[in-house]
Amino acid sequence: MESAKLLSEYLKKSRRAVFFGGAGVSTESGIPDFRSTDGLYNMKYDYPPETILSHEFFFSETEEFYRFYRDKIYCPFAAPNGAHKALAALEADGKLSAVVTQNIDGLHQAAGSKTVYELHGSIKRNYCIRCGKFFDEEFVMKGDGIPRCECGGLVKPDVVLYGEGLDGATVEGAIEAIASADLLIVAGTSLTVYPAAGFLSYFRGESIVLINRDPTPFDSRADLVVRDPVGKVMSEALKIMNE
Ligand code: ZN
Numbered sequence: 001m002e003s004a005k006l007l008s009e010y011l012k013k014s015r016r017a018v019f020f021g022g023a024g025v026s027t028e029s030g031i032p033d034f035r036s037t038d039g040l041y042n043m044k045y046d047y048p049p050e051t052i053l054s055h056e057f058f059f060s061e062t063e064e065f066y067r068f069y070r071d072k073i074y075c076p077f078a079a080p081n082g083a084h085k086a087l088a089a090l091e092a093d094g095k096l097s098a099v100v101t102q103n104i105d106g107l108h109q110a111a112g113s114k115t116v117y118e119l120h121g122s123i124k125r126n127y128c129i130r131c132g133k134f135f136d137e138e139f140v141m142k143g144d145g146i147p148r149c150e151c152g153g154l155v156k157p158d159v160v161l162y163g164e165g166l167d168g169a170t171v172e173g174a175i176e177a178i179a180s181a182d183l184l185i186v187a188g189t190s191l192t193v194y195p196a197a198g199f200l201s202y203f204r205g206e207s208i209v210l211i212n213r214d215p216t217p218f219d220s221r222a223d224l225v226v227r228d229p230v231g232k233v234m235s236e237a238l239k240i241m242n243e
Helices: 002-013 055-060 062-073 082-092 107-111 137-142 168-179 196-200 230-241
Strands: 017-021 096-101 116-118 121-128 155-159 183-187 207-211 224-226
Touching: 002 183, 002 207, 002 224, 002 230, 017 082, 017 168, 017 196, 055 062, 062 137, 082 096, 082 107, 082 230, 096 168, 116 168, 121 137, 137 155, 168 196, 207 230
Parallel strands: 017 096, 017 183, 096 116, 183 207, 207 224
Antiparallel strands: 121 155
């Protein structure tokens, strides 16, 4: 694969690469992108996903929120794909300094990545909104109705819902990593959704590689544009590097 060969050349030179990933990184693991037309849109709910997954809806229609959340967001069989695994290996080899992701599935950590900035939080973490007690994914996903803490408080996923702000420390960490990166790999995002494009403007390094099935407004700024599936091209590039 020509694109993998080219990507491997950029990675060989890099010491502080940062990977910025969107929903397209997880689709190869079988996790639907609810913004894509074949995603969660055409489905058996009275409201669009953006409404259900909003701050207001969570507190006003909590039971319906959790019905959708357990039905559509929970992917217990999803496993890391070639992109997740390659990124963990690149970090272990001292080539990659961080992953910044818009995904909430925890697959980067499952593959072994250590420095991961989850801009939209993670379904792996849940908190009681009254006492702050932590609950794992199983507690929320396998229960029925509204998950509650022993103290009576409502348990909320540590996921940034529509209408909520991003976590300040996570944003700061992501910006710092991007600002000190020598190579920026942007993958699986159309870069039209807030806040993706804003983050990329902090990059001051050498090269930008963009991996996305469809064209993005950022293509003209990239040194290399790849249309192949991100899992395939990343694992292939890693293989070439290790030859
Ligand atoms: Zn509690």
